[in-house]
Amino acid sequence: MATPAQKQESAARRANNRARGLARDYPRVRAQPIYRGRQYKITRRCINRLMLFSPGPEPDEFNNFVGYCLAHAAARYGIQIHSSLWMSNHHHTDLTDPDANLVPFKQLLHSLIARGRNAQLGRSDSVWSGDGPCDTRRPTEGESLMDIVYTLTNPVEAGLVKWSRQWPGFTTIGWRFGETRTFKRPKGLFDDKGDMPEEVSLTLVRPPIFSELDDDALYEKLMDAVRERELEVHRYMRKHGRRFMGPRKLAGQRWNRAPQSFEERFTVTPKHAGPCxxxxxxxxxxxxxxxxxxxxxxxxxxxxxxxxxxxxxxxxxxxxxxxxxxxxx
Structure with missing residues (x-):
């Protein structure tokens, strides 16, 4: 429940956003440039923050489903995946778009996930929030690396598991750059006589950063940064007397529930991010x-x-x- 102060802050942000729009010296443009070869972190969350992607007690089926959809969409549009992690009510995926196919890639991926997840859960309502996706870019190599660190450590940041590798949902933590994994067509979601392949493979591509490092050295640098961030979260949790939920409680998480934490409203969806x-x-x-x-x-x-x-x-x-x-x- 929002407090009066939080409601006033939301109203002030909304008025500020409206004033910023009026200050432009040209008509509003909703489009954004899609260039070949750009890196992005794409983020999209579930409607009403519902935990529609809760891995449940047997997450293998869900992880194969997500991996299949991600691999199929990436292969069709030539998208290079650097990291991906699917939380209970949103996902983060870091990628490079060599051929400026970001828009159809996202449309296909999110459509397959929504229809397939509804079929798995026996529901027919919307899966994705109407706020739209959030796609951000980082201006430096170090920030691009930390973007991937944020993706992989998101369950730790949220206080769900102590170590990133413990996350039971779909994650590319532990994948080495150049490693390929194969996913089978989920049963009951696609027509066996249709055009969806029986198996698809997804290769984790190294991001175009730190060219002086080979794949193994870059992977070790990434894992060192992941461990450092995990330890920072551990210190924060101890300082504030908080405990991690743990895999056992996560297994009982229900998909039709939503977090009870307050969420700020009328914020500007970022397109760029970074400490500089x-x-x-x-x-x-x-x-x-x-x-x-x-x-x-x-x-x-x-x-x-x-x-x-x-x-x-x-x-x-x-x-x-x-x-x-x-x-x-």
């Missing part, structure tokens, strides 16, 4: 310049004049056939 404010603001400025060019091209198009949209335009290029500046290789 200067670099983040630099990325934000680039996005603002792109939006300004996009808005100008859209105005010309609506006026019936020749218009060329900036590089990275996705929807208008694919569905409206507009001219787009080619992206530099």
């Amino acid at each position: 404010l200067r670099l983040v603001l630099k990325e934000v400025a680039r996005d603002r310049a792109w939006e300004r060019d996009y808005a100008a091209a859209r105005a010309l198009l609506l006026a019936g004049k020749p218009a060329v949209f900036p590089a990275g335009t996705y929807w208008m290029r694919r569905f409206a056939g507009v001219d787009v500046i080619s992206q530099a290789p």
Whole structure:
């Protein structure tokens, strides 16, 4: 239950967001650039924060289902997966998008997960929250590495398990870069005579960072950072007298329940993240310049004049056939 102070803070954030929109010197642009070769952390949560992805007492079936959907969507659109972890009510996946196929990849992945999970649970309502996904980018190599650390240690951060490897749900913790794992088509979810393959494989691709390190050295660097973050959380938990839930209680977690913690409302969904404010603001400025060019091209198009949209335009290029500046290789 929100307190009066929390409600006032939410109202103030909403008014501030509205004022920021009015301060723009160009019409609002909902689109965002989709460039080839960009790295992203995609995050999406369940509707009403329901724990629809609770692994349950026998998580192998659920983990095979998630792995199958993720591997199939990644293979179809050429997405390179660096890490992925599915919490009880949301997921984090770090990836590189070589061919600017982020949008159809997410659509296919989230559609397969939603329909399949509904079939498994015997429900027919929405699975994903209407707030939409959150896709963020990091400006430096070190922050990209810590993005993966955050993904892999998310169950520890949430106080669910003491060590990341104990998470019973789907996770790529323990996968080495270049390692391939195979997932079988889940029974009862797809037509045996349909076009879904019987087996799909997913190879964990190293992120394009720290090129001076080989795959094994980068993996060890990642695991050292994971262990350091885990120990930081342990110290925090001891200091505040908190205990981890543990795998036994997680096994009894019900999918139709939601966390009772208060959640802030009317916050801005981030597109960039990082501890260095200067670099983040630099990325934000680039996005603002792109939006300004996009808005100008859209105005010309609506006026019936020749218009060329900036590089990275996705929807208008694919569905409206507009001219787009080619992206530099």
